[in-house]
Amino acid sequence: MAQSTQALDRTIVVVDVEGFTSPDRNPLDRLAVRQGMYEVLKTAFGESGVDFDSCAAEDRGDGALILLPPGTTKSLVVDRLPDRMSVALLRHNHTRTPQAQIRLRVSLNSGEVLNDGNGWVGEAVDTAFRILDAQLAKDAFARSGGMIAFISSKRFFDDVIASDPGLLPELYRPIPVSVKTFTGTAYLRLHGELVEPVPKLRAFEPEPSVGRLPVDSNGDVLDLIPRKDLVDLHRRLTQMDVPHLAVMMSRALGPAIPVPRLDGVTDAWSAFRLLADFNAGPDGIPPSVTFLRLLAEHVGGEVGAMILSWIDGQARSLRIVPALGHQRQSRPPIPENPHLHLLIMLEPVSADPTRCTLAFWRQDDPEVWPPALAGVREIAIDRVEFEVDDVILETEGVWSGQSVSASVEFLLPRALITLPVQRWSKEHGTGRPQPLRYGYRLGIRSLERMRAKHWHREWRVRWDSMAKDPSPDRLHYSGGAESGDHPIDAILSDEHWVGVVLAKPPSPQAEPDAAPDELTSALRSGLPVILWHPDAEPESLRELLDWVLGTKHGLRELPHRRKLANSGAAVPVKKSLAHDLVVIWDDPERVIVLDQPLIPTRP
Structure with a gap:
């Protein structure tokens, strides 16, 4: 690692295995303990919301020095890590011999650190190691039945733990520390009782007289x-x-x-x-x-x-x-009338224009967003409709026990924004596919806007404004005589507008030297509703939208009314116009965090 001259403020965790060099442990035991320690750390950090591989970690033989990624909330290591580490240790120790079981001392500190090319240095690091070796902490831990001793520096306790009753500061007790040149106070918390493994019932032992289980209990x-x-x-x-x-x-x-x-x-x-x-x-x-x-x-x-x-x-x-x-x-109660969303992201593979990445998020709990990433795969672009069909059928396999409505949304980049998803079907394998628009509320979302956090504030402003006043007259028709010579971005900057009907379908990419681009201007202005039609005449399109939005709830009813029009409702224009209407309906309350690369698995 190159030497850094810039001091960085980091949260510091130092871990030490209790009794690592005990004569009861042979070399194989110590190897198993080291491997188990890292398994426990990776599991506990991951379940606490911190990617262990993103931390700066230095192996110390019988322990490790860990620096959390810059910007990580300090309270995470106090709020979540004790319980998650305790559970991970319990699972590890439950299946290990006594010589391979683990007890940990963990010190917590924060402060400025430097990397000199050989490792991390600084007074904050020194303090973390000194309080870890506090004799009173070692003695109290040895007498206890706990699996972990957490030892916080005074600075970390005062800045993070003491001011938040949810972090249980009353469980920490002050202890004096005098190690080498360090003299001061630390705070000790003993956590997690050591539980002996529960012996398994042997196959020949009789079942309890109170009843019989049909299968072995595992897990x-x-x-x-x-x-x-x-x-x-x-x-x-x-x-x-x-x-x-x-x-x-x-x-x-x-x-x-x-x-x-x-x-x-x-x-x-x-x-x-x-x-x-x-x-x-x-x-x-x-x-x-x-x-x-x-x-x-x-x-x-x-x-x-x-x-x-x-x-x-x-x-x-x-x-x-x-x-x-x-x-x-x-936790909120399960709603009586839930609505579910399947979000499917498509993005071209930069190295191969014939392929794209498909990722999807399936909302199984209507009160929880964002859902977990359910899958990532790399596919051929000419197979995308069939791959989407597979994702939808897989989703329906999970949703099969629910009697609720659902939306399928496509998170698309500019390059794929004109994919005719409104004409796609599902159940191709039956030989009689059914249009998606019959079974779902279909919508498109902008991948560029999802990633551009600097657009999100205005996006939320317009969305909240639409919720308060969803009048159809807040939909701007681009290209009309009322636009005059004003550039589109100037027009859409007026907070009266919450939606726009584009004069024509957007091109796969904006021309950098051309006049302001309609789609980009709409996204930058925060408009949550963007509409266009591939070939409708302006008068027919306006007539269709007058019908779709002609309810007392106006724009709020757009997804439902658009599905109604697609399902054969009596609309004043021919059905094909409703079928091909493209709707970007972009809810800022349902954002997916896309700050890490999605690694696909090839079939």
């Missing part, structure tokens, strides 16, 4: 729950229907994990078992437990009370009672 959560408790739960959940199955599964998994295919999920027990294979989220609550809570609240009555009682008992064993209480208060 981290099932291994930690007494078998007799699982037998009772199995009896209650078998053959119990799950309302809003995909929504409940999505709510349980959280926004970072797309819902898997649910073909084999036939009742509440099979849903619970499927979720038991997934790791807990940043709050430390296993998705299977979240699912049971949602199920209990929905079914209510005696059965719901029984499930909640079962959850309370397990929550005490898993030490997640406070997290469950917070979850109950913070």
Whole structure:
């Protein structure tokens, strides 16, 4: 790494394995511990919202020095990391011999650091290592049953922890530190009791007399729950229907994990078992437990009370009672009339103009945005409609248990903005494909605007303005006599306008030396509604839009009314005009963060 003369303010985490050189450990044990330490760190950091590979990390043999990426919120390492590291350690230690189990001391600090070409240096780094070696912290940790000792510098405690009651500052106690030339105060928190592995039942052992499970209990959560408790739960959940199955599964998994295919999920027990294979989220609550809570609240009555009682008992064993209480208060209820979105992004491959990248985000929970990235693939451009068909059918496999409306939106760059998605169909494999416009609200979104954060403020202003006043007269018809000689960007800067009808379809790219480009001007001005038609006469197009927008809700009804026109409603012009109407309907509340490259998998 090249030497840097510029000091950088970074959050510093130093990790040390307790008793790494203990004589009870042989070289293979130490190798397993080192590998396990990095697995735990990568998992815990990732589940805390920090990509471990984006951190600056230096191996220290029995530990590591980790600098979080610049700009990372300091409170993340206090808010999420303790629980996520504890859960990851619990899973690691559960399947390891005592000699390969891990206990960690972790110091926290922040401050300016430099890289001298050989490593990271600075007073803040020195302090992090000194407080890690505090003898009082080592002694207290050795006496405790905890898996982690968190030791915060006084500066980090005062600046980050003490001022936020949500970070539980009362769990940290001050300790004096005198190591080498450093003398001062640190703050110690012991976290996560060490749990011995639960022995597996051998095949020849008889089942408990209280009942019999039809399959072996595997998965981290099932291994930690007494078998007799699982037998009772199995009896209650078998053959119990799950309302809003995909929504409940999505709510349980959280926004970072797309819902898997649910073909084999036939009742509440099979849903619970499927979720038991997934790791807990940043709050430390296993998705299977979240699912049971949602199920209990929905079914209510005696059965719901029984499930909640079962959850309370397990929550005490898993030490997640406070997290469950917070979850109950913070998560919104499942809506009665949800609407779902499938967002499909298409982008040309720069090195090969015959191919493009297809990525898609499937919203399984109508109250959660953004959803997790559900897939990325590289495809031939001449196959794009058929690949989109596959994505839609895959999505419908997950949505099959829901009785809700849905939208399919295409996130397109300027180069592909005129793709005739409004004429595409699905179910090509049947030989009788059906137009997408019959089953979904179709829309286009601008990839350029999604990425251009400097356009987002005005975009939100116009969107909020349209919500308050959706009158159709706020739709500007470009190219009309009323435009006169005024440039289009000057006209659209008037906040009266929230939408524009382009005089003609936009070209694949704006001409840099030409007059202001209509599409670019509309995007820069923040207009959330942009319309055009490939071949309609201005009078016919205006007549069509007068009908589409002729409701008391005006522009707010545009997606619904456009689908209505496509589905055979009595419109005053021929149907083909409605079929080919292109609608950019761009909601700034549903933005996808596109600050990392999407790596496709080739078929």
